Amino acid sequence: xxxxxxxxxxxxxxxxxxxxxxxIDELFLDIPRALLQDxxxxxxxxxxxxxxxxxxxxxxxxxxxxxxxAGAGTYDHYVPSIIAPLVSRQEFLTxxxxxxxxxxxxxxxxxxxxxxYMTSLTGMDVSNASMYDGATATAEAxxxxxxxxxxxxxxxxxxxxxxxxxxxxxxxxxxxxxxSIVPMNDGITDRNALQEMVQQPFSAFVTQTPNFFGIVxxxxxxEQLIHANQGLLIMNVDPSTLAVLKSPGEWNADIAxxxxxxxxxxxxxxxxxxxxxCAKEKLLRKMPGRIAGMSKDVDGKRAYVLTLQAREQHIRxxxxxxxxxxxxxxxxxxxxxxxxxxGKRGLQQVQESSMxxxxxxxxQLIASGHFKPVFSNPFLFEFVLQTDLDIKDLxxxxxxxxxxxxxxxxxxxxxxxxFCATEQRTKAEIDAFVKAVEVAK
Amino acid sequence: xxxxxxxxxxxxxPGRCGxxxxxxxxxxxxxxxxxxxxxxxxxxxLPEVAELDVVRHYTNLSxxxxxxxxxxxxxxxxxxxxxxxxxxxxxxNKAFQSIHPLVCVEHxxxxxxxxxxxxxMLSSLTGMDEFTFQPFAGAHGELTGLMIMRDYHxxxxxxxxxxxxxxxxxxxxxxxxxxxxxLEAIDIKSNPDGTVNIDDLKTHLSDEIxxxxxxxxxxxxxxxxxxxxxxxxxxxxxxLCYYDGANLNAILGIVRPFDMGFDIMHINLHKTxxxxxxxxxxxxGPVGVREDLIPFLxxxxxxxxxxxxxxxxxxxxxxxxxxxxxNFQVVIRAYVYLKTLGxxxxxxxxxxxxxxxxxxxxxxxxxxxxxxxxxxxxxxxxSGLVDKTTGVTTLDVAKRLLDFGYHPPTIYFPxxxxxxxxxxxxxxxxxxxxxxFISIMKQIAQEAISNPELVKTAPHHTPVxxxxxxxxxxxxxxxxxxxSKHD
Numbered sequence: 001x002x003x004x005x006x007x008x009x010x011x012x013x014x015x016x017x018x019x020x021x022x023x024i025d026e027l028f029l030d031i032p033r034a035l036l037q038d039x040x041x042x043x044x045x046x047x048x049x050x051x052x053x054x055x056x057x058x059x060x061x062x063x064x065x066x067x068x069x070a071g072a073g074t075y076d077h078y079v080p081s082i083i084a085p086l087v088s089r090q091e092f093l094t095x096x097x098x099x100x101x102x103x104x105x106x107x108x109x110x111x112x113x114x115x116x117y118m119t120s121l122t123g124m125d126v127s128n129a130s131m132y133d134g135a136t137a138t139a140e141a142x143x144x145x146x147x148x149x150x151x152x153x154x155x156x157x158x159x160x161x162x163x164x165x166x167x168x169x170x171x172x173x174x175x176x177x178x179x180s181i182v183p184m185n186d187g188i189t190d191r192n193a194l195q196e197m198v199q200q201p202f203s204a205f206v207t208q209t210p211n212f213f214g215i216v217x218x219x220x221x222x223e224q225l226i227h228a229n230q231g232l233l234i235m236n237v238d239p240s241t242l243a244v245l246k247s248p249g250e251w252n253a254d255i256a257x258x259x260x261x262x263x264x265x266x267x268x269x270x271x272x273x274x275x276x277x278c279a280k281e282k283l284l285r286k287m288p289g290r291i292a293g294m295s296k297d298v299d300g301k302r303a304y305v306l307t308l309q310a311r312e313q314h315i316r317x318x319x320x321x322x323x324x325x326x327x328x329x330x331x332x333x334x335x336x337x338x339x340x341x342x343g344k345r346g347l348q349q350v351q352e353s354s355m356x357x358x359x360x361x362x363x364q365l366i367a368s369g370h371f372k373p374v375f376s377n378p379f380l381f382e383f384v385l386q387t388d389l390d391i392k393d394l395x396x397x398x399x400x401x402x403x404x405x406x407x408x409x410x411x412x413x414x415x416x417x418x419f420c421a422t423e424q425r426t427k428a429e430i431d432a433f434v435k436a437v438e439v440a441k
Numbered sequence: 442x443x444x445x446x447x448x449x450x451x452x453x454x455p456g457r458c459g460x461x462x463x464x465x466x467x468x469x470x471x472x473x474x475x476x477x478x479x480x481x482x483x484x485x486x487l488p489e490v491a492e493l494d495v496v497r498h499y500t501n502l503s504x505x506x507x508x509x510x511x512x513x514x515x516x517x518x519x520x521x522x523x524x525x526x527x528x529x530x531x532x533x534n535k536a537f538q539s540i541h542p543l544v545c546v547e548h549x550x551x552x553x554x555x556x557x558x559x560x561x562m563l564s565s566l567t568g569m570d571e572f573t574f575q576p577f578a579g580a581h582g583e584l585t586g587l588m589i590m591r592d593y594h595x596x597x598x599x600x601x602x603x604x605x606x607x608x609x610x611x612x613x614x615x616x617x618x619x620x621x622x623x624l625e626a627i628d629i630k631s632n633p634d635g636t637v638n639i640d641d642l643k644t645h646l647s648d649e650i651x652x653x654x655x656x657x658x659x660x661x662x663x664x665x666x667x668x669x670x671x672x673x674x675x676x677x678x679x680x681l682c683y684y685d686g687a688n689l690n691a692i693l694g695i696v697r698p699f700d701m702g703f704d705i706m707h708i709n710l711h712k713t714x715x716x717x718x719x720x721x722x723x724x725x726g727p728v729g730v731r732e733d734l735i736p737f738l739x740x741x742x743x744x745x746x747x748x749x750x751x752x753x754x755x756x757x758x759x760x761x762x763x764x765x766x767x768n769f770q771v772v773i774r775a776y777v778y779l780k781t782l783g784x785x786x787x788x789x790x791x792x793x794x795x796x797x798x799x800x801x802x803x804x805x806x807x808x809x810x811x812x813x814x815x816x817x818x819x820x821x822x823x824s825g826l827v828d829k830t831t832g833v834t835t836l837d838v839a840k841r842l843l844d845f846g847y848h849p850p851t852i853y854f855p856x857x858x859x860x861x862x863x864x865x866x867x868x869x870x871x872x873x874x875x876x877x878f879i880s881i882m883k884q885i886a887q888e889a890i891s892n893p894e895l896v897k898t899a900p901h902h903t904p905v906x907x908x909x910x911x912x913x914x915x916x917x918x919x920x921x922x923x924x925s926k927h928d
Contacts, residue, residue, distance in 0.1 A: 002786045005793055006871035015800040024792045027799055027816045030664045035696045041565040046783030049527050060536035062551035070541050086499045091506035094524050096516055097721040102843055102903040106506035107720040113449055116921035120486035126919050132577035135764035163764050170760035174622040216479045246481050269552045270542030270765025272723035295913035302446055303905040307913040313617035318626040320617035326578035330719030340449045341459035341495045344487035349462045356467035378475050407543050
């Protein structure tokens with residue numbers, strides 16, 4: 001007997017009788033005998049819930065929760081208490097992809113709301129039902145652009161998160177797409193370099209806003225250069241910042257993509273996050289993934305259904321440009337509830353408060369005399385400083401004081417550190433964080 | 442299920458708010474920090490609603506959905522087993538939820554232990570030597586596996602292998618995955634039972650074959666008896682064998698993909714290892730490889746050293762396929778499930794899953810056309826009703842099931858069976874549940890004869906009835922901003 005198997009001996013017997021076999025093993029006679037082994041699996045014996053709880057508490061205790069001053073694509077934003085209980089409702093949590101729309105209107109309605117939110121925030125016309133993470137969403141945006149423009153060359157800004165660049169490069173390698181990195185100058189895309197690089201044919205230029213260093217770049221010149229040279233402008237954006245920052249639509253971008261973890265999803269050690277992908281209407285037929293649309297049922301009642309499936313991998317098969325099917329639907333629900341409860345004012349407050357904390361942190365760190373600015377361009381809530389202090393020692397002190405310090409940018413310069421402060425940080429935490437530097441020196 | 446039919450935007454009223462955030466008196470103002478041309482001018486759709494409005498709205502929406510706990514969910518190929526509550530309790534622990542992925546590894550040892558030990562358990566169950574958890578879903582796993590396949594050939598300066606063999610009974614994702622990594626998918630004919638037609642396979646063998654993608658048991662629920670012959674044929678021409686783990690539940694603890702001759706595989710943790718489907722993700726599609734392919738796995742790998750768990754990178758790696766390390770929250774649920782099953786129960790999963798499927802097969806074959814008589818594995822495929830004179834289709838049967846509180850089986854897949862109706866009960870369902878389902882299926886078959894209109898116009902008792910899919914595609918309304926387009 002075992003809690004997950006309801007089979008009693010008499011049940012098994014009745015089923016075997018119906019099937020007309022003597023024992024369950026007879027149902028496996030088509031498996032070559034040589035393949036059946038009994039020495040594995042190398043698993044320990046079943047743990048009861050009591051034992052499992054103890055075990056998992058021990059494992060959990062090996063992780064240390066720190067007050068977070070790190071960002072670089074994953075942010076310690078406030079998570080409203082209502083989200084987890086709603087998302088955990090079994091009707092949302094355990095259901096399958098809404099292929100039977102009559103009993104999946106809950107899922108289809110929130111996907112429709114999610115698409116509405118994401119198109120509104122990004123200023124784009126269409127959104128799909130979600131992607132895996134920001135990096136794969138960006139890679140798929142590039143494949144979309146190449147399919148549209150038919151030029152196997154993509155320009156990536158050096159100010160795009162290097163790990164996102166790596167994922168794009170992985171995807172591009174197998175399609176013989178050339179990836180060129182547009183160098184930066186003072187933490188933003190070097191306009192002259194871009195102007196030179198767009199002279200050769202390309203499909204798209206990918207930027208990030210705020211960029212990897214936290215800087216908000218002016219896209220007006222990029223947009224002119226890209227469109228004047230028949231390319232698409234792809235913006236990888238932190239959607240939370242779009243409460244205050246000019247949207248991809250306002251910059252006249254063609255595709256907006258990125259990671260929506262910043263919209264109230266816990267950090268989750270990197271997953272699940274939420275990739276999103278939005279585009280101008282002209283690219284709708286090239287969008288990968290699922291899309292929900294509004295329709296009517298036979299009684300004329302408003303209803304939602306997955307639509308435009310001719311774009312999708314199970315129809316296109318060997319002509320597919322993307323193979324995504326399962327996405328991160330439950331995280332799209334998470335973000336939808338987050339945006340609903342935050343509302344316009346709440347999301348603006350998140351951004352304003354993060355900005356205030358980060359700028360205070362910036363000034364205090366500079367005032368400590370141990371850090372110098374690296375770039376002069378304006379930032380929102382993340383910024384780069386350089387230091388001559390021993391970074392390993394510095395990080396250790398922060399850790400001992402209960403802080404997760406900045407992300408080290410040794411791939412760019414061994415002295416550079418990327419700091420972040422969200423609305424969850426307090427002035428007292430920031431003061432203590434800066435004070436820990438003094439101890440470290 | 443209820444009649445609620447609002448959108449959150451329709452609940453908005455100026456002056457309401459759903460959150461209170463602490464005041465921040467620090468003296469910085471947005472318009473001083475950023476020049477105005479960088480700031481948003483346009484409005485957003487974000488509503489003004491109170492906390493209870495939001496809670497009721499999403500609770501009401503949830504009640505228009507059907508989950509595994511609502512009732513029987515025999516959706517073939519999807520392995521809709523119960524998602525144990527202890528898994529949910531464990532993931533809710535803040536020490537698993539609130540850790541930044543770039544934290545120094547000393548403070549993430551518990552998280553890395555979960556990844557590492559899950560890796561060891563999956564390796565033991567499949568015979569593979571190591572898994573990567575970066576792939577976020579089965580399809581992402583296929584992509585990753587094919588990238589490994591291609592890079593393996595290229596590392597041996599073998600650049601002419603551009604073709605991947607895929608049986609015509611395969612999941613549609615297989616050929617799509619091949620296309621996305623720039624490989625050409627070659628259709629292999631199936632025998633009537635969906636198994637690989639070896640004569641047809643032989644005609645395609647050459648030194649241009651990168652490998653084969655196979656699901657075993659196949660999408661008709663049949664085990665490939667000649668699997669060792671097939672994998673040897675592929676290996677003999679220098680190709681690799683990829684195991685699509687979508688149907689792993691049928692053989693878990695019975696036979697290992699590695700022993701069948703597979704070199705690369707993916708697992709859908711959201712199928713075989715009881716993690717929730719979430720209405721379409723987040724899933725997890727870990728990819729396992731045999732020993733000599735480990736260097737090709739995505740960077741970084743998690744390894745165990747004398748100083749604890751560490752990240753390691755390889756020069757031969759295909760690169761990153763995710764920003765971080767995968768869907769940790771999904772992996773840890775699978776970990777808890779496997780620890781709960783343990784060695785003592787893990788092989789009963791397949792035994793009971795197969796027993797259940799065969800019981801349904803035998804119980805329904807008078808009313809529903811059974812194209813293959815042989816014992817099936819974890820799922821059974823019927824070819825619509827036996828009585829073809831009623832005009833009642835598989836779609837109608839599926840829709841009528843909704844009226845009785847069942848989730849329908851998978852329909853019209855696999856493509857090689859007409860009017861396919863694919864039933865996968867999983868090991869977790871009881872005799873009583875299946876007997877109720879069987880009697881309703883028989884009743885529907887009877888209704889198809891006595892009152893076909895009733896079945897053809899089903900469902901009658903769901904929150905909405907059959908939906909106009911043509912309207913949805915012809916005049917797409919894909920966001921609230923366009924909602925009046927149909928009026």
